[in-house]
Amino acid sequence: MDLSRRLRAWALARPRVLIVDAPGTVELRRAVEAELDRRGWPLAMSPADTDVLLVLGLPGPELAAAIDVLWSQIAQPRHRVDLRAATDLHHRLEETVRALGAAAPEEHVDGAVPARAGAGHPAGGMDHSGHEGMDHSGHEGMDHSGMAGMDHSGMAGMDHSGMAGMDHSGMAGMDHAAMGGGGHAGHHMHHGGDVAGLPMAETAPDRDGLALDVLRVAIGPVLPGWPTGLLLRADLQGDVLTSARLSWVDATDDRGSPPGKVHPQRAALDQLASLLLVAGWPTAARDARCARDGLASTDRSELATARRRAERVARRVRRSRALAWTVRGAGHLHSSLGRTAGGDVLDRVRRWCDVASGGDVEAPASPTSLDEVAAVLEGTELGTARLIVASVALDRSAARTAPEEARA
Amino acid sequence: MPETETAAAAWGVVPSALLVMGAALGLGWLVAAVDRVVLTGAGAPAVLEPVRSSVRLLTEQRRTTLAPDPLLWRLGIAAVPVLAVLSLAVVPIGGRTLWSTSVDLVWFNAMEALLWAAVWLVGWGPNAVHALTGGYRFLAQGLAYELPLMFSLIAVGVGAGSLRTADILSAQAGLWFVVSMPVAFVVFLASAAAFAFWGPFGAPTGADIAGGVTSELSGVDRLLVEAGRAIFLGATAAMAVALFLGGGSGPWLPGPVWQLLKTVAVVVALVWAGRRLPVLRPDRVVEVAWTVLVPVTLVQALVVAVLLLSGFYAV
Numbered sequence: 001m002d003l004s005r006r007l008r009a010w011a012l013a014r015p016r017v018l019i020v021d022a023p024g025t026v027e028l029r030r031a032v033e034a035e036l037d038r039r040g041w042p043l044a045m046s047p048a049d050t051d052v053l054l055v056l057g058l059p060g061p062e063l064a065a066a067i068d069v070l071w072s073q074i075a076q077p078r079h080r081v082d083l084r085a086a087t088d089l090h091h092r093l094e095e096t097v098r099a100l101g102a103a104a105p106e107e108h109v110d111g112a113v114p115a116r117a118g119a120g121h122p123a124g125g126m127d128h129s130g131h132e133g134m135d136h137s138g139h140e141g142m143d144h145s146g147m148a149g150m151d152h153s154g155m156a157g158m159d160h161s162g163m164a165g166m167d168h169s170g171m172a173g174m175d176h177a178a179m180g181g182g183g184h185a186g187h188h189m190h191h192g193g194d195v196a197g198l199p200m201a202e203t204a205p206d207r208d209g210l211a212l213d214v215l216r217v218a219i220g221p222v223l224p225g226w227p228t229g230l231l232l233r234a235d236l237q238g239d240v241l242t243s244a245r246l247s248w249v250d251a252t253d254d255r256g257s258p259p260g261k262v263h264p265q266r267a268a269l270d271q272l273a274s275l276l277l278v279a280g281w282p283t284a285a286r287d288a289r290c291a292r293d294g295l296a297s298t299d300r301s302e303l304a305t306a307r308r309r310a311e312r313v314a315r316r317v318r319r320s321r322a323l324a325w326t327v328r329g330a331g332h333l334h335s336s337l338g339r340t341a342g343g344d345v346l347d348r349v350r351r352w353c354d355v356a357s358g359g360d361v362e363a364p365a366s367p368t369s370l371d372e373v374a375a376v377l378e379g380t381e382l383g384t385a386r387l388i389v390a391s392v393a394l395d396r397s398a399a400r401t402a403p404e405e406a407r408a
Numbered sequence: 409m410p411e412t413e414t415a416a417a418a419w420g421v422v423p424s425a426l427l428v429m430g431a432a433l434g435l436g437w438l439v440a441a442v443d444r445v446v447l448t449g450a451g452a453p454a455v456l457e458p459v460r461s462s463v464r465l466l467t468e469q470r471r472t473t474l475a476p477d478p479l480l481w482r483l484g485i486a487a488v489p490v491l492a493v494l495s496l497a498v499v500p501i502g503g504r505t506l507w508s509t510s511v512d513l514v515w516f517n518a519m520e521a522l523l524w525a526a527v528w529l530v531g532w533g534p535n536a537v538h539a540l541t542g543g544y545r546f547l548a549q550g551l552a553y554e555l556p557l558m559f560s561l562i563a564v565g566v567g568a569g570s571l572r573t574a575d576i577l578s579a580q581a582g583l584w585f586v587v588s589m590p591v592a593f594v595v596f597l598a599s600a601a602a603f604a605f606w607g608p609f610g611a612p613t614g615a616d617i618a619g620g621v622t623s624e625l626s627g628v629d630r631l632l633v634e635a636g637r638a639i640f641l642g643a644t645a646a647m648a649v650a651l652f653l654g655g656g657s658g659p660w661l662p663g664p665v666w667q668l669l670k671t672v673a674v675v676v677a678l679v680w681a682g683r684r685l686p687v688l689r690p691d692r693v694v695e696v697a698w699t700v701l702v703p704v705t706l707v708q709a710l711v712v713a714v715l716l717l718s719g720f721y722a723v
Contacts, residue, residue, distance in 0.1 A: 010463070011460055011463035011467060014460060040457075042448075045618050045623065046538070046623040046624070048471060048623060048630070075470070075471045075626040077468065077469075225616070239545070279616075279686045280611070280614050280616070281686035283449075286447075322608065325692065
C-alpha cells in the first residue's frame, strides 16, 4: 500500500501543466514558465494531457467559465492552482506535487469521464465545489454525466441552428471548444437527425467547388501558443477555415497591456517562444524562453549569457531554411501601419528575430483590429492560421477600436 | 544462400515472442529517453522520464468525448503498438528474426501501411476537431512518404536479390548497403520519423492543433499510442541497421553488441537531427516527396540494379 502510494507520488512528481493566463499577467506567466522549465515540467497540449491546471491572475467571467469547462475535461488525478503572484511560486508548486501524489485512490473515478460534458452552459448556474481546487472528491465524475445529459444544445460550436437565437451563443461556442478542439457533429451520413444532441455536419462547396462537410468550430480561448482569451470562430472544411471571425472573451476587460515600460527584446523573445511552439519547434522555443528569462536578471554575467543566448536563438530561427520553407507566403497583412506590420509570416518572424537579438529595430506593429487579422485567415489551413495569429502581437485594445460583431 | 533459422524455430515460439516484446519495450524506451533528453536538455536524469510518464499514464483516468465512435477509436489506439511490435517480428535480433517469410520487407511495409488506418481511426474516433485534423494530416503525410519509402526498400531488395531480412544481412558481408544506397538509407530514416509522426513530421500531433490525434487521449490510451510511436521509431532504426549498416557485423565485439551499438547510434542521430527542425507542413512535404524524392529514389533503385548486373554485389 505504502509502496503503491510512493510509486504514485514518484510518477506524478513531474506533472504536465496547462497554463491559463488572465489578462495583465504577462510577468507572472513568464516567471511561471521559467520555473516550470527549470523543474522540467512539460507544458500540456490539451486537457487530456493535463495534470495541473494553473490559473494566473483573475480571469473575467467568460474566461472563468471556459476554465471550468477545461477543468471538467481533465482526467483524474488532477489539481488546480490559482496563482495571483509569483512570490510563493516555489512553495505552491511543491504543494501541488504533494497534493497530486497524495490523492487517495478512491478519488479516481473509474471509467471514463465524458470529456465534452462541460459543454453545458455555465449559465446554467452549476457550481462545482471541486473547481475550487484543493480537493477533488469523487463527485466530479458524476457532475460530468449529469451535465452531459443536461444540455446538449450547449455543445454549440457546431450547433448553429440551435444556438443562433440564444443569448449566450458566444459563451456556448467558447465552452464547447474551451480548448479549441470542440467536438464536431460527425460526418455526413445521408440521413438527418442528430447524434447525442449534436446535429449532423452539413455539406457546402469548398474552395475548389467540391461538396465537403462543414464544421462550425470555435478555436480558443485557451490553447498552447495561443493568446489566451482570443476566440476564433469559423467554418472548417477538412482543415480549411472559412468565414473566420476573431474576438476576445471578456472584451470589456482591458487589463491587457500592463502599465510601465515593456522590454522590447523580452517581448520579442516571448512572441518567438509561442510562435516556435506553434511551428512545432520545441527546442528553439525552450531556448527563446530561457533567453527571455535570463534577460530579466540583474546579475551582470547572467545578463551577458542571456544576450548571447538570445542572439543565438534569433540567428538559428532566422537562418532556418526549413522554417522559411514551411511558413513562407502565409498571412500577408496589408497594414495601414506600413512596412513594420505588413508582409507575410516569414517577414514578421525575421523582424521578431531582429528585435530578439537586441538589434535596434522597431518591433512589428500590432494590427489595428482583429478583423484585419481575421481577413487573412480566410481560406487558410488551420495550421497556417495558427502561425499567422502567433506571428502578430495581438493587443486586447485592438478589440476596443473595432468592436467585434460576434459579441453582439 | 545459407538458410538462417528463425528465432521461433531455434528458441521456441514463446521465448522468442517474449524476446521481441522485450526488445520492443527497450527500443521504445530508448527512443523516448533520447527524445526527452534532447527536448528538455536535462541530461542523464531525463532517461527515467519515459518510465515515470508511463506509470503516471497507467494511474490516470481514461476519458471519452461526447458521441465518440468507441469501437473504432479503441481499435485504432490498440492497433498502433500492436503493429509496431509486429513490424519488429522481421527485424533480426541477435542475428535471428522472430519469424521469416520470403517477403520480410513487404511484411515490414505492410505493418506500417496498416498504421494509416490505425492513426486515422485514432483521429476520427473521438468526434473532435483537433483529433480529426490530425488524422487528415497523417493521411496527407502518408501520401508523401509511402512511395519514396517503398522505392528505398526495393533498392535494398534488389541489391540483396531477396526480400528476406536474413539474406539481406548475409549479402552485406562484404560491404554495407549504406555505401551504395545512401539515398535509400536517408529516405528510409526520414520515412520512419514520418510514420511515427514524430519530430519534423509531427504535424498530426502538432502543438498548433493541441496535440492532434493524441489531443483527446488520456491514461492508458495515450500510453498505448505514445509507446507505439516510440516502438515504431525504434524498430525502424533497428531495421535500418539490418538493411543498410550490416546488422551485427563488426570487428572484435560479438554481433548482438554491434547491432545494439549501431541501433543506439542511429536512434541518437535520428532524434538529434529531427529535433533540430521545426515541423514541416504536410502539404509542402507532399510536393517535395513527389517532385524530388520519388525520382531520386527511383534513380537510386536504378543505380543498384545496374551495379547488380555489373557484379558489384556478391549475390
